[in-house]
Amino acid sequence: MIPAAVGENKSDYNMKVYGITNCNTVKKALDWFKANNVPYEFHDFKKLGVSTEKLNEWDEKAGYEKFMNKQGLTWKQLDPAVKESIKTKNDALHLLQQKTSMIKRPVIEKEDFLFFGFDEAVYSKELL
Numbered sequence: 001m002i003p004a005a006v007g008e009n010k011s012d013y014n015m016k017v018y019g020i021t022n023c024n025t026v027k028k029a030l031d032w033f034k035a036n037n038v039p040y041e042f043h044d045f046k047k048l049g050v051s052t053e054k055l056n057e058w059d060e061k062a063g064y065e066k067f068m069n070k071q072g073l074t075w076k077q078l079d080p081a082v083k084e085s086i087k088t089k090n091d092a093l094h095l096l097q098q099k100t101s102m103i104k105r106p107v108i109e110k111e112d113f114l115f116f117g118f119d120e121a122v123y124s125k126e127l128l
Contacts, residue, residue: 015127018043018050018107026106029118038127045100055093058107058114064092067104067116074101 017033017040019026033040043050058067069075075083078099086092096102104116113126 015040015108015110016043017041018045018103018109019105020044020046020101023105025118029106029108029123032118032120032123033127036123036128038123045103045105050097050100050103052093052097055096059089059093061114062116064089064096067107068092068096069102069104072102074099 015038017026017029019029019042021027021044030040030042032038055064058064082095086095106116106118108115108123108127110127115122115126
């Protein structure tokens with residue numbers, strides 16, 4: 001686990017950041033949090049995966065289309081038959097659980113705020 005930015009202990013953090021450590025967008029977001037003293041807990045998809053419950057929660061709040069990254073290398077490298085097999089929400093969520101690199105990163109959860117990706121303007125408005 002990447003250490004959190006600020007705070008006494010993990011219970012001080014009311015924001016969770018999901019991603020993978022070698023993702024440049026995640027690195028930008030974590031650097032922004034550190035520079036702005038925004039405390040967070042980091043959840044590494046590669047080491048910890050993502051639960052079906054969490055994917056369903058995100059889908060209910062935002063719709064899986066919002067966080068299923070079809071622009072990334074993981075999607076582009078999928079066998080065409082696998083891409084064609086994604087017909088339902090459950091198909092998509094199952095694939096995202098198997099291939100967490102297809103989840104748009106980072107995923108930011110803080111109370112009622114849920115955001116996918118990096119956007120300084122949105123972060124400044126919602127997190128500072």
